[in-house]
Amino acid sequence: MDLLSHIGRTPLVTLGRIGAGLGVPVLAKCEHLNPGGSVKDRIAKAIVEDAEARGILRPGMTLVEATAGNTGIGLALLAAARGYGLLCVMPEKMSADKRTALAALGAKVVITPNAPPSSPDHFRTVAERLAREPGCFLADQFRNPANPRVHELETGGEILEQTGGKVGAFVAGAGTGGTLTGVGRRLKASLPRVRIVLADPVGSGLADWVETGRVGPDGTYAVEGIGASEPPENLHRDVLDAAERVSDAESFAMVKRLVREEGLLVGGSSGTNVVAALRVAARGGLDGPVVTVLPDGWDRYRAKPWMQGW
Ligand code: PMP
Numbered sequence: 001m002d003l004l005s006h007i008g009r010t011p012l013v014t015l016g017r018i019g020a021g022l023g024v025p026v027l028a029k030c031e032h033l034n035p036g037g038s039v040k041d042r043i044a045k046a047i048v049e050d051a052e053a054r055g056i057l058r059p060g061m062t063l064v065e066a067t068a069g070n071t072g073i074g075l076a077l078l079a080a081a082r083g084y085g086l087l088c089v090m091p092e093k094m095s096a097d098k099r100t101a102l103a104a105l106g107a108k109v110v111i112t113p114n115a116p117p118s119s120p121d122h123f124r125t126v127a128e129r130l131a132r133e134p135g136c137f138l139a140d141q142f143r144n145p146a147n148p149r150v151h152e153l154e155t156g157g158e159i160l161e162q163t164g165g166k167v168g169a170f171v172a173g174a175g176t177g178g179t180l181t182g183v184g185r186r187l188k189a190s191l192p193r194v195r196i197v198l199a200d201p202v203g204s205g206l207a208d209w210v211e212t213g214r215v216g217p218d219g220t221y222a223v224e225g226i227g228a229s230e231p232p233e234n235l236h237r238d239v240l241d242a243a244e245r246v247s248d249a250e251s252f253a254m255v256k257r258l259v260r261e262e263g264l265l266v267g268g269s270s271g272t273n274v275v276a277a278l279r280v281a282a283r284g285g286l287d288g289p290v291v292t293v294l295p296d297g298w299d300r301y302r303a304k305p306w307m308q309g310w
Contacts, residue, residue, distance in 0.1 A: 007041045012162040017261045022281040025289040036073045038296035044074030046150035057137045065139040066127035068225040069098030076105035089127040143233040151182025168286025169195040171277040173226030177235025184239035198243040199276030201227040207243035223268040244276035252306040270294040
């Protein structure tokens with residue numbers, strides 16, 4: 001079996017220490033154990049294979065994507081295996097380790113300022129502009145339906161299988177919304193009482209949007225890959241039941257606990273997800289375990305201030 005066929009089918013582990021004594025178990029899907037080190041390997045493969053099947057991505061073309069880094073790394077695995085070029089557009093907030101990894105994988109990296117969506121310098125706008133060049137294909141993870149679809153078919157299906165069909169709640173942050181929308185849809189199709197909960201960084205406007213339909217004020221936060229000042233097209237509000245707000249300090253403290261107490265070598269958004277999952281479990285009233293995802297690994301953040309001083 002080649003490397004790409006080892007994407008997905010990740011382990012689901014019980015947080016035996018951190019989640020002890022809550023009434024229902026808290027289970028975490030180890031997406032950091034994918035070949036490229038993140039959940040985004042799944043959508044990189046799905047988007048490339050969908051575009052190849054539709055004939056809009058052909059040999060010799062260049063993949064272009066706006067990415068917090070992880071989708072870029074996933075696309076780099078596909079580009080290497082299938083002989084495509086790769087151009088990644090990344091906001092400057094994202095870690096130097098991700099830039100180094102992309103460069104090492106042979107991708108061209110364009111860094112944009114941390115600009116709002118209305119700005120011509122916003123990373124998605126820049127990627128859309130660059131992808132208009134001949135021979136370029138925009139992966140378009142924020143809008144491409146192949147993203148939520150692979151989570152609905154595969155990630156969601158794996159969770160049902162690994163839990164024996166018993167899930168009380170599913171909790172995750174949203175970058176593109178693909179994980180939450182796709183898994184949420186799949187679980188709701190067979191478990192009418194399951195709760196789908198957004199884990200949102202304090203400073204993102206998405207939690208307010210889930211609760212009221214209006215995006216909350218825009219702030220800054222250090223957790224990477226999740227939260228937004230505008231809802232991405234692939235985050236569908238109709239599958240969401242609630243939101244939990246998690247501060248940077250809570251997220252990063254939880255990463256340290258996940259490493260020390262559970263041996264899970266994960267990145268910042270895993271901390272956000274687990275803090276929110278524990279709160280949902282502690283409130284009770286659920287039909288089964290709380291499931292969350294660990295989107296990426298700690299190796300991506302070694303140079304970040306929050307990774308120092310262990
Ligand atoms: N965590 C990290 C570190 C990510 O890079 C991403 C994707 N941007 C997510 C979580 C969120 O995943 P999704 O795009 O499926 O909402």
